[in-house]
Amino acid sequence: MERSARACPSRSLETHYRYATMNLKNLARALRCGFRLKCPKCERGPLFHRRFSMLAQCPECGMKFEREHGYFVGAMYLNYGATVCIAFPGYFLFEAFTAIPFAFNLGGWGLFSALFPVFFYRYSRSLWLSFDYMFNPK
DSSP: HHHHHHHHHHHHHHHHHHHHHHHHHHHHHHHHHHHHHHHHHHSOSSSSETTTEOOSSSSOOOOOOOOSSSTTTHOOOOOOHHHHHHHHHHHHHEEEEHHHOOOHHHHHHHHHHHHHHHHHHHHHHHHHHHHHHHOOOO
């Protein structure tokens, strides 16, 4: 028992660092592909052929983008989360550090909250696909 206890920690620590490095590389790759709107498998093929029209599969490697019905529901959560993470602190920072009247501050952030998800739509889908490919590369 002592022998295995001594051997395992060094091996598991070594394995842990190898996988941690690999995961950081995968995370960087997922973010790079996500923000460049490229296929997470080959990093070359485009995801969209028009502003709001996503391709069914990658023209370079053939990866199917929508893996199942309702696949991109998570992208809506990602889009909503990004909007809230920007608008919520933004409102309170403007309220605390500027002399902007309440109605203009609230209206400005309300307008932002309506328009930002439209802009971020493509990126949320691309990031969702990239993160999913990172965890499940089938």
